[in-house]
Amino acid sequence: MTTATIPPATLHHGHRVLMKGNEAMAEAAIRAGCDAYFGYPITPQAELLEWMARRMPEEGRPFVQAESELGAIDMALGAAATGARVLVSSSSPGISLMAEAMSYMAGAEIPMVLVNVMRGGPGLGGIGPSQADYFQATKGHGHGDYRVPVLAPSSIGEAMALMADAFELAERYRTPVFILADGTLGQAMEPVELHFREPARVADTWSVRGADGRQPRVVRSMHLEPEDLEQHNRHLQAKFAEISAREVRWAGENLEGADLVIVAYGTAARVARTAIARARAEGLRAGLFRPITLWPFPSAALAEVAARARGLLTVELSAGQMVEDVRLAVEGRTPVAFEGRTGGMIPTPGEVVEALHRLHAATTARPASATMEVRP
Amino acid sequence: MTTVAPAGSRVIFERPELLIDRSTHYCPGCGHGVVHRLIAEVLGELGLGSRTIAVAPVGCAVFAYDYIGVDFVEAPHGRAPAVATGIRRVRPDAFVLTYQGDGDLAAIGTAEIVHAAGRGELLTAVFVNNGIYGMTGGQMAPTTLLGQRSTSSPGGREAAFHGYPIPMTEMLAIMPGVAYAARGSVVDAPAIGRTKQYLRRACEVQLEGRGFAIVEVISNCPVGWGMTPTESIERLRDVVAKQYRPGVIVDRTGEG
Ligand SMILES: Cc1ncc(C[n+]2csc(CCOP(=O)(O)OP(=O)(O)O)c2C)c(N)n1
Numbered sequence: 001m002t003t004a005t006i007p008p009a010t011l012h013h014g015h016r017v018l019m020k021g022n023e024a025m026a027e028a029a030i031r032a033g034c035d036a037y038f039g040y041p042i043t044p045q046a047e048l049l050e051w052m053a054r055r056m057p058e059e060g061r062p063f064v065q066a067e068s069e070l071g072a073i074d075m076a077l078g079a080a081a082t083g084a085r086v087l088v089s090s091s092s093p094g095i096s097l098m099a100e101a102m103s104y105m106a107g108a109e110i111p112m113v114l115v116n117v118m119r120g121g122p123g124l125g126g127i128g129p130s131q132a133d134y135f136q137a138t139k140g141h142g143h144g145d146y147r148v149p150v151l152a153p154s155s156i157g158e159a160m161a162l163m164a165d166a167f168e169l170a171e172r173y174r175t176p177v178f179i180l181a182d183g184t185l186g187q188a189m190e191p192v193e194l195h196f197r198e199p200a201r202v203a204d205t206w207s208v209r210g211a212d213g214r215q216p217r218v219v220r221s222m223h224l225e226p227e228d229l230e231q232h233n234r235h236l237q238a239k240f241a242e243i244s245a246r247e248v249r250w251a252g253e254n255l256e257g258a259d260l261v262i263v264a265y266g267t268a269a270r271v272a273r274t275a276i277a278r279a280r281a282e283g284l285r286a287g288l289f290r291p292i293t294l295w296p297f298p299s300a301a302l303a304e305v306a307a308r309a310r311g312l313l314t315v316e317l318s319a320g321q322m323v324e325d326v327r328l329a330v331e332g333r334t335p336v337a338f339e340g341r342t343g344g345m346i347p348t349p350g351e352v353v354e355a356l357h358r359l360h361a362a363t364t365a366r367p368a369s370a371t372m373e374v375r376p
Numbered sequence: 377m378t379t380v381a382p383a384g385s386r387v388i389f390e391r392p393e394l395l396i397d398r399s400t401h402y403c404p405g406c407g408h409g410v411v412h413r414l415i416a417e418v419l420g421e422l423g424l425g426s427r428t429i430a431v432a433p434v435g436c437a438v439f440a441y442d443y444i445g446v447d448f449v450e451a452p453h454g455r456a457p458a459v460a461t462g463i464r465r466v467r468p469d470a471f472v473l474t475y476q477g478d479g480d481l482a483a484i485g486t487a488e489i490v491h492a493a494g495r496g497e498l499l500t501a502v503f504v505n506n507g508i509y510g511m512t513g514g515q516m517a518p519t520t521l522l523g524q525r526s527t528s529s530p531g532g533r534e535a536a537f538h539g540y541p542i543p544m545t546e547m548l549a550i551m552p553g554v555a556y557a558a559r560g561s562v563v564d565a566p567a568i569g570r571t572k573q574y575l576r577r578a579c580e581v582q583l584e585g586r587g588f589a590i591v592e593v594i595s596n597c598p599v600g601w602g603m604t605p606t607e608s609i610e611r612l613r614d615v616v617a618k619q620y621r622p623g624v625i626v627d628r629t630g631e632g
């Protein structure tokens with residue numbers, strides 16, 4: 001039985017069911033009060049769109065399969081500009097097309113949640129799980145000086161919980177928010193404890209619904225006068241600084257006394273967890289630092305953890321992207337190694353354990369120093 | 377706005393209430409201002425100002441929101457019909473209007489307009505066709521006529537080299553989702569009067585829930601065409617209107 005046949009009425013908060021990540025995220029969005037969904041089919045995200053195609057009409061809410069990801073995200077932009085709670089989802093190539101509207105939404109301060117179920121690139125790439133869109137999500141995505149919060153779940157249950165949080169963040173800060181998942185999280189089935197929460201709605205003073213007696217409003221990103229645009233950018237930067245100060249999230253496991261720390265998010269963190277259990281059985285004191293917000297990146301917390309460790313190992317489903325933020329966070333004070341696979345391949349726990357052993361050997365052979373390069 | 381007329385005289389012309397009292401940034405003689413005025417008149421007469429959400433394009437008319445006093449959303453270049461679709465779906469009580477130029481609608485936004493029309497979205501689309509990219513300095517548009525010079529077709533548009541002008545509204549009109557399609561013009565007072573009737577009908581079609589409605593308005597761009605306003609109006613009448621013929625292109629509202 002596929003979960004698509006689970007009657008939604010039987011899905012209750014707190015129940016344990018077997019579900020696909022894509023479907024769980026979709027239902028979590030519906031229960032979080034998502035007013036409208038717009039999408040375009042792409043693997044490995046299609047089950048999310050299909051779930052919405054069935055469920056949104058049942059709830060009497062709009063679902064539109066758009067002509068392209070450009071169409072989908074711009075429909076979302078329009079709906080969200082009227083104050084609606086809107087979800088869009090896609091996978092890597094589609095997310096590239098959405099970069100344009102994300103920039104407009106960041107500029108016009110339109111809240112929205114965008115799920116990227118990442119697959120291997122570049123180009124059409126493949127359909128296997130990947131974390132190769134880290135740069136894209138955290139370093140800008142579209143044009144202009146802007147950032148968007150990026151939430152990275154590492155289990156289906158966490159993805160459900162983060163869905164409500166994402167809408168809340170989006171509305172609190174008037175910003176698009178990314179949920180960065182990968183093909184494994186989207187398509188694997190696992191027993192999940194259902195997590196539903198509908199964030200409270202706060203009346204806004206900016207959205208357009210027809211002027212109806214008040215001054216007409218404009219939702220816009222254009223400011224042609226350089227002075228005005230700089231002023232607007234200052235305002236945006238102040239908001240990004242506030243998000244950076246208040247919304248950092250991460251989780252640690254086995255960090256007490258750990259001298260080798262794996263930094264990993266999403267599916268890579270799950271591989272790391274298995275590897276750490278094995279490494280500890282083999283006598284290595286290894287722990288896990290798992291960023292949950294990739295932007296804002298938990299740099300300060302990581303620097304603190306790193307200061308007590310002999311070395312860090314970043315594990316990613318990419319050729320090494322987050323590792324740049326890890327290196328920035330520790331500023332050369334702790335050696336940083338990297339282990340990754342690309343193209344839809346997932347590092348095995350065995351490979352990660354070996355990398356931990358190499359890091360252990362390299363960091364115990366001579367004292368850790370700022371100049372030391374560890375490239376296993 | 378109410379104008380106080382001296383006793384014994386009557387007001388025959390005044391600024392429509394929804395047209396904001398502000399001089400525009402449009403070049404002297406530009407047709408965008410005329411189309412803005414017609415929209416303000418029609419929305420006012422139909423009592424739609426308070427529930428209209430309009431979508432502004434990228435092009436010279438991006439500033440429509442500074443002149444027409446209704447709620448606006450600014451769309452990325454060409455995406456107005458998608459943005460309007462999103463608005464339409466979550467706000468069934470709103471009156472939703474898009475305003476686009478020919479570069480916006482017929483080039484970069486071709487997919488969005490075709491699919492909004494194909495879905496029969498309840499939208500009223502205003503398409504100002506001045507045959508050129510005004511805002512970026514007079515480059516060739518998909519609607520530029522054969523032989524017409526522009527800054528990116530300096531020797532004149534050649535079919536073999538640049539391809540043919542695209543008759544967008546006729547193309548859209550063949551789709552069953554399009555309830556109403558017409559082409560007006562800003563060439564002279566009678567033409568402007570007819571254009572207003574088309575716009576009014578295109579708004580009523582949305583209110584009646586009949587489907588997608590579009591009014592193309594052939595207009596002038598004196599600056600982009602390298603002409604005086606008077607010359608540009610003559611060209612609009614003698615050349616452009618012969619290729620893009622004004623009139624109702626399709627009206628499916630009688631089909632039950
Ligand atoms: C993605 C993107 N490409 C190009 C531009 C530059 N651009 C601004 S307006 C415009 C064309 C406008 O022409 P048209 O739609 O005919 O409107 P007009 O200015 O003539 O009224 C272009 C190409 C842009 N703003 N965004």
Ligand code: SF4
Binds near residue numbers: 401405407506596
């Ligand atoms: S450039 Fe052309 S379309 Fe733009 S305002 Fe001037 S005359 Fe009008």
